[in-house]
Amino acid sequence: MGLEKTVQLELSKSQLNRALILQSFAPDLAWRGDSGATDVRLLQKALSRFSQGCSDFDCGHGGTTFRFLVARISRQPGSYQVKVSSQLRSRPHGSLIDALGQLGVQCEWRGEVLYVESAGWCQTEILQVRQDETSQAVSAILLAAVDLPFDLRIQRQGRVSEPYLQMTVDLLRQAGIQVEGLQVKSGQKIVQKTLSLEVDASNAWAVLSVLGDRESLCFQNFFPQTQADARIFDLWKQWGQKSERRDHDLVIHRGTLSQAVTVNVLDAPDLFPCLVALLSLTPYAHRIAGLTTLRHKESDRLRASLRLLDAVGKKCLLQEDELILSAELPVPRASFEFFPEGDHRMAFAAAVFKARGFRIHIHEPECVKKSFPDFWTVVGVQP
Secondary structure: OOOEEEEOOOEOHHHHHHHHHHHHHOOOOEOOOOOOOHHHHHHHHHHHHHHOOOOEEEOOOOHHHHHHHHHHHOOOOEEEEEEOOHHHHOOOOHHHHHHHHHOOOEEEEEOOEEEEEEOOOOOOOOEEEEOOOOOHHHHHHHHOOOOOOOOEEEEEEOOOOHHHHHHHHHHHHHHOOOEEOOEEOOOOOOOOOEOOOOEOHHHHHHHHHHHOOOOEEEEOOOOOOOOHHHHHHHHHHHOOOOEEEEOOEEEEOOOOOOOOOEEEOOOOHHHHHHHHHHHOOOOOOEEEEOOHHHHHOOOOHHHHHHHHHHHHOOOEEEEOOEEEEOOOOOOOOOOEEEOOOOOHHHHHHHHHHHOOOOOEEEOOHHHHHHOOOOHHHHHOOOO
């Protein structure tokens, strides 16, 4: 079987950020494991400050951090200021601000600071929440609905990123909060003392996409059940790649893709950058659909990915909501530079090419700290 690399990943930052909001209602709530991701650290710091009575917070680039925090602090009467980076300010937040407005919370942007005025949530018969660009507004409201003094019923408009919303519902139920059809009954408190959280499937995919053709990978304690990106490991097997279970670990054997694939990433958009990079290195025509939300991430990931493909000399065709990769192998330039625009997943995608000998200099390597601080060390690539 050749070489086998053991990989111990940190907890899923998506799950951990949700757990931190729940813990803010029940300080004794605990779990095993942690994450050094910047998004997680920022939320931990902000919630600690909130518990100490502070009213000003900094969320940096963290979209999940920002949306979850704003919903949480708005439960408690007060005046708050939440600072974000210019990059995060440009991302969609209207659905959350609109929903909070229906609950009596006033939000106003002044530059890169959101000013929040809240008297606590006001009861509304049906809360209308848009879910056409992100599911995080619905998740943020649900997570902040613990021990609410009235019944909350949410009606969605649009349905993107459904697995992330299901992750929220699953964690609430695990904590003892019953959610039925996006309805939360009043007065529900967190009754459980511990949560079971998973290691990060998104980071496992980044490692696999960079190293999977060179060595077998053993991901320790790997049982992703609720993460959207975990579906890639089922697809990997369907696409003819070998894997096996060893007790609590998942072993994926070294291999290269040997067939054309068609995949939709609408419910798992974070898969896209590494996926398109990896598929572009195979002599098959591939189709990737479900590109709607890619423009609203840490960067415009569709544009950034097309820029990366052009840099490595890969031919492709964009048709509305589908990207078609040609069967011709990329013809790289002698050397080139790539700017991931502060987007950790675009840096991961660039590493896919660098690990295979492309002479690429990856700028802003520190951007991976957002989700995977040890990425460059784990994959053994010098950016």
